[in-house]
Amino acid sequence: MKKYFYKLASLLMLVLITMTSCTSDDRDDPISVQPPSGDYTDGIFILNEGGFGYSNASVSFFENTGEVYNSIYSEVNGMGLGDTAQSMGFYGENAYLVVNNSATIEVVNRYTFEFIATVSDMIINPRYIEFSDNKGYITNWGDPNDVNDDYVAVLNLDTNLIEATIPVAEGPEKILLDNGKLYVTHKGGYGYGNTISVIDLASQSVLNTITVADVPDGIVIDNGFLYVMCSGKASWTGDETLAKLFKINLSNTNETIVLNFSAEQHPSYLEFENGMLYYTLDNEVYTIDHNNFQLSETPSFSPPADGVEILYGFEVHEGAIYIADAKDYTSNGEAFIYNLNGDLQNQFSVQIIPNAFYFNNL
Amino acid sequence: MRYFVCTILFCIGFSSMLHSQTDSITALREVRLIAYRLKDSTYTRNVTIVKDSVLKQNQASLTNFLNFNSTVYFKENGLGMVSSPSFRGTTASQTSVLWNGININSQTTGQTDFNTINTRGYNKIEIKPGGSSVADGSGAIGGSINLVNELGFNKGFHNELFANYGEFNTYGIDYQTNYSSEKFSVLLGIARNASDNDYPYPETDRININGQYHNTNISLAATSKLNLNNTLKVFANVYDGRRNFSVPTPNALKTKYTDFNTRSLVEWESHFSKFKSNLKIATTTEEYRYFGNIDNDFYTYGKVTSFISKYGLDFALSNKILLTAGINYTHNDGQGSNIASETRNLSAALISFKHVLSETFLYELGLRQETNEQYGNPLLYSAGFSTKLTDFYQLKVNTSKNFRIPTYNDLYWQGVGNPDLKPEESYQGEISNNFNFKNLSISLTGYYNYVENLLRWVPDSSGIFRPENTNKVEIYGLESVVTAQKSFGNHKFTGSATFAYTVSENKETGKQLIYVPFYKFTASFGYNYKRISAYYQYLNNDEVFTTTDHATEHILDSYMVANLGAEYTLGKNRDYKIGAQILNFWNESYESVLNRPMPGRNFNFYLHLKF
Numbered sequence: 020m021k022k023y024f025y026k027l028a029s030l031l032m033l034v035l036i037t038m039t040s041c042t043s044d045d046r047d048d049p050i051s052v053q054p055p056s057g058d059y060t061d062g063i064f065i066l067n068e069g070g071f072g073y074s075n076a077s078v079s080f081f082e083n084t085g086e087v088y089n090s091i092y093s094e095v096n097g098m099g100l101g102d103t104a105q106s107m108g109f110y111g112e113n114a115y116l117v118v119n120n121s122a123t124i125e126v127v128n129r130y131t132f133e134f135i136a137t138v139s140d141m142i143i144n145p146r147y148i149e150f151s152d153n154k155g156y157i158t159n160w161g162d163p164n165d166v167n168d169d170y171v172a173v174l175n176l177d178t179n180l181i182e183a184t185i186p187v188a189e190g191p192e193k194i195l196l197d198n199g200k201l202y203v204t205h206k207g208g209y210g211y212g213n214t215i216s217v218i219d220l221a222s223q224s225v226l227n228t229i230t231v232a233d234v235p236d237g238i239v240i241d242n243g244f245l246y247v248m249c250s251g252k253a254s255w256t257g258d259e260t261l262a263k264l265f266k267i268n269l270s271n272t273n274e275t276i277v278l279n280f281s282a283e284q285h286p287s288y289l290e291f292e293n294g295m296l297y298y299t300l301d302n303e304v305y306t307i308d309h310n311n312f313q314l315s316e317t318p319s320f321s322p323p324a325d326g327v328e329i330l331y332g333f334e335v336h337e338g339a340i341y342i343a344d345a346k347d348y349t350s351n352g353e354a355f356i357y358n359l360n361g362d363l364q365n366q367f368s369v370q371i372i373p374n375a376f377y378f379n380n381l
Numbered sequence: 382m383r384y385f386v387c388t389i390l391f392c393i394g395f396s397s398m399l400h401s402q403t404d405s406i407t408a409l410r411e412v413r414l415i416a417y418r419l420k421d422s423t424y425t426r427n428v429t430i431v432k433d434s435v436l437k438q439n440q441a442s443l444t445n446f447l448n449f450n451s452t453v454y455f456k457e458n459g460l461g462m463v464s465s466p467s468f469r470g471t472t473a474s475q476t477s478v479l480w481n482g483i484n485i486n487s488q489t490t491g492q493t494d495f496n497t498i499n500t501r502g503y504n505k506i507e508i509k510p511g512g513s514s515v516a517d518g519s520g521a522i523g524g525s526i527n528l529v530n531e532l533g534f535n536k537g538f539h540n541e542l543f544a545n546y547g548e549f550n551t552y553g554i555d556y557q558t559n560y561s562s563e564k565f566s567v568l569l570g571i572a573r574n575a576s577d578n579d580y581p582y583p584e585t586d587r588i589n590i591n592g593q594y595h596n597t598n599i600s601l602a603a604t605s606k607l608n609l610n611n612t613l614k615v616f617a618n619v620y621d622g623r624r625n626f627s628v629p630t631p632n633a634l635k636t637k638y639t640d641f642n643t644r645s646l647v648e649w650e651s652h653f654s655k656f657k658s659n660l661k662i663a664t665t666t667e668e669y670r671y672f673g674n675i676d677n678d679f680y681t682y683g684k685v686t687s688f689i690s691k692y693g694l695d696f697a698l699s700n701k702i703l704l705t706a707g708i709n710y711t712h713n714d715g716q717g718s719n720i721a722s723e724t725r726n727l728s729a730a731l732i733s734f735k736h737v738l739s740e741t742f743l744y745e746l747g748l749r750q751e752t753n754e755q756y757g758n759p760l761l762y763s764a765g766f767s768t769k770l771t772d773f774y775q776l777k778v779n780t781s782k783n784f785r786i787p788t789y790n791d792l793y794w795q796g797v798g799n800p801d802l803k804p805e806e807s808y809q810g811e812i813s814n815n816f817n818f819k820n821l822s823i824s825l826t827g828y829y830n831y832v833e834n835l836l837r838w839v840p841d842s843s844g845i846f847r848p849e850n851t852n853k854v855e856i857y858g859l860e861s862v863v864t865a866q867k868s869f870g871n872h873k874f875t876g877s878a879t880f881a882y883t884v885s886e887n888k889e890t891g892k893q894l895i896y897v898p899f900y901k902f903t904a905s906f907g908y909n910y911k912r913i914s915a916y917y918q919y920l921n922n923d924e925v926f927t928t929t930d931h932a933t934e935h936i937l938d939s940y941m942v943a944n945l946g947a948e949y950t951l952g953k954n955r956d957y958k959i960g961a962q963i964l965n966f967w968n969e970s971y972e973s974v975l976n977r978p979m980p981g982r983n984f985n986f987y988l989h990l991k992f
Contacts, residue, residue, distance in 0.1 A: 255796030
């Protein structure tokens with residue numbers, strides 16, 4: 020008996036010793052099949068921001084044929100996109116990927132997704148990008164704990180270098196161009212903002228500030244009117260405030276209509292399509308007629324009924340509603356496409372924490 | 382057995398493990414039960430004890446040491462960065478770290494960052510797999526690690542200096558001075574470790590940016606035999622560490638993190654007739670500061686001061702029966718950037734009974750009643766027996782109920798903390814088979830652990846993470862520890878290995894928890910000829926899931942890492958050693974956390990002097 024055990028143990032040791040010279044048995048990474056045409060001309064990019072600190076941001080592509088291609092940036096370029104992809108913008112032939120925690124803007128060809136350049140100088144905590152006249156305008160939080168170092172970086176699209184910065188209030192977020200002016204929402208960064216900066220493109224300086232309500236999230240400009248969805252401060256902030264929807268006449272900013280949400284309601288997003296405004300509240304989709312401008316008590320449809328767990332991206336584009344579902348933030352997310360009546364048209368799996376849709380030639 | 386023998390001490394036999402050789406490691410011989418006076422410790426589970434000389438052959442961080450020498454799995458955010466354990470498939474806060482018997486897990490996070498523990502400050506480390514909340518309180522669900530300062534008597538004046546230097550400007554200095562007379566013993570140790578830590582990422586052209594760290598650990602221990610019946614012990618420890626957190630991508634904002642922890646303990650042991658009483662009074666402080674931008678003075682912080690007292694009274698009904706009663710009291714006072722000043726008081730009463738029924742059979746029972754109303758007053762238990770079935774085979778069976786209370790962050794984080802959280806509860810059972818031969822010992826343990834009310838931060842429908850009592854987790858597995866040694870003349874060979882198979886399943890989804898590998902192997906081999914020793918350490922971690930849906934494209938590959946070392950002993954009394962190590966000998970390119978590469982092959986030298 021004793022001998023038997025001894026032999027068994029010796030054998031075990033021997034096995035262990037021999038194993039030491041083997042390398043580990045790596046799993047072959049599944050190769051994401053990419054479009055046979057090799058281009059990404061007609062379809063939708065879905066930006067997957069990835070987990071903060073995990074450098075696993077990626078881009079998925081939904082071709083108009085219905086095929087889905089994942090991780091196109093790394094497949095085409097053989098390197099990772101970076102850490103926490105916040106947003107993306109198109110200008111000319113190029114796409115500009117704003118990678119928040121990497122503090123970079125990755126420039127690629129929008130049709131081939133081939134890497135062109137990385138913008139890293141004078142980019143700190145970038146959020147969103149807008150374009151005008153061969154220049155990119157990028158909102159930056161700077162050091163998020165410093166309330167006085169926030170700015171809009173001006174990117175020269177020929178040199179891919181930042182040529183100027185425009186200091187703004189804390190937490191600049193979305194940025195929108197209209198009629199020679201940039202409108203920047205101050206959601207507040209680590210704090211809570213309640214203003215819109217209006218930047219004059221000609222002088223590249225802040226022209227004036229429009230005060231709205233706490234946490235401006237969605238912004239839309241249509242026909243001389245600025246619509247701003249302010250989420251209000253949530254209860255967990257310890258200082259809950261009302262959410263409000265603003266309709267501001269840009270030719271006379273004193274002419275403003277404000278709709279108040281009920282206490283404890285904290286809507287997000289704002290999209291505009293065919294005279295209707297779309298927003299979300301508790302993962303449900305609501306609509307408002309821009310003329311009638313009355314809040315609706317009942318949602319227009321309910322994505323959780325189709326399995327949406329955390330609505331993390333929301334777009335309305337050319338007669339369709341696009342919803343990104345982040346799930347539990349630690350698994351692959353899903354994209355849902357609805358028609359404007361709220362009928363589910365398509366649903367497909369993407370990558371980690373999808374946050375937005377970008378439409379290439381659609 | 383003067384030299385390094387093997388890497389793991391596997392403890393067999395009912396006891397005397399606290400009295401093993403001071404030099405190296407070996408499987409202990411059995412002690413006849415009848416001759417032994419029972420102590421207030423666990424007899425029906427295995428404990429692994431590692432001594433000083435082995436600690437020195439490992440790198441200074443507790444992460445590195447346990448990674449190569451135990452079944453504990455580590456998730457390390459790049460070398461030297463935040464490191465959290467999974468012991469027997471449990472979560473990071475379900476491993477309890479004790480300092481001379483006092484729990485030092487962070488009160489704010491519930492975890493211990495194993496890269497903030499410098500093993501150089503201690504001369505013994507005990508690894509106890511399995512739940513031990515009855516003895517060790519909250520958090521001892523997966524297992525516990527006890528860092529011990531042990532003192533001897535009558536050895537006069539001794540000094541020890543250990544210094545190492547390696548690539549990336551990595552260095553460590555550990556000086557210990559010890560004086561002991563017949564009745565008094567004192568030890569003072571100062572250790573410092575630092576590294577530029579700017580290693581290249583294998584197979585890329587990137588290097589580890591902003592990963593530098595340094596830390597200093599000061600330990601003091603003193604014991605005085607006041608008289609025949611009374612002993613007084615004093616322990617103190619200060620840890621001061623600073624780490625920059627390596628950036629995930631080259632242009633990211635650089636951050637840094639500091640830890641400052643102090644621990645002090647007074648212990649009074651007294652024996653009178655059939656009684657033995659033990660009083661421990663301790664205070665600990667923990668403080669972290671996180672600088673979100675290294676160039677800015679702004680930081681967020683958390684700070685907790687704790688007062689802990691433990692009283693235990695052993696009553697030996699006979700030399701075969703031991704009854705123990707105890708009272709514990711803990712007071713925490715915490716505050717932080719996101720926590721308003723909060724205090725809490727925890728107390729518990731415990732009782733245990735141990736009985737040596739025959740020369741080959743022992744059983745023990747323990748009960749612990751928590752008396753904090755806020756957490757529902759759980760009654761914890763532990764019961765087990767140990768029996769020697771043949772002269773080489775011993776069977777141990779143990780079952781227990783264990784718990785972990787919510788942390789300061791869980792309860793009090795401004796806006797999202799939830800004061801109504803319940804403690805996690807864990808029901809466990811384990812069977813250990815120990816085989817002990819002349820040159821070989823093998824343990825094989827099967828265990829089952831059912832955890833309820835698992836505390837996790839999960840996103841609500843608006844995407845805000847909040848702490849909740851969430852899932853049930855079912856964990857079961859096998860672990861084995863093997864040690865062997867054999868000499869042929871002057872040639873001495875030693876070997877040890879650990880193996881773990883772990884299933885840790887979220888009962889709601891039926892899926893393995895993320896960052897829990899199914900398999901982990903470690904092995905080490907030693908060879909000694911006269912003044913020359915060589916050793917080889919090997920670690921193999923199975924692949925782990927990094928997403929809860931187990932998507933294959935996000936699986937982190939399995940990896941193996943090996944270290945090779947050699948040392949030569951000098952001096953007439955063999956008091957000086959010089960050694961060299963090749964870490965990651967096979968130059969494996971691996972990550973223990975997604976996109977956080979670890980270093981490739983690198984070199985390290987050390988010097989160990991006793992005078």
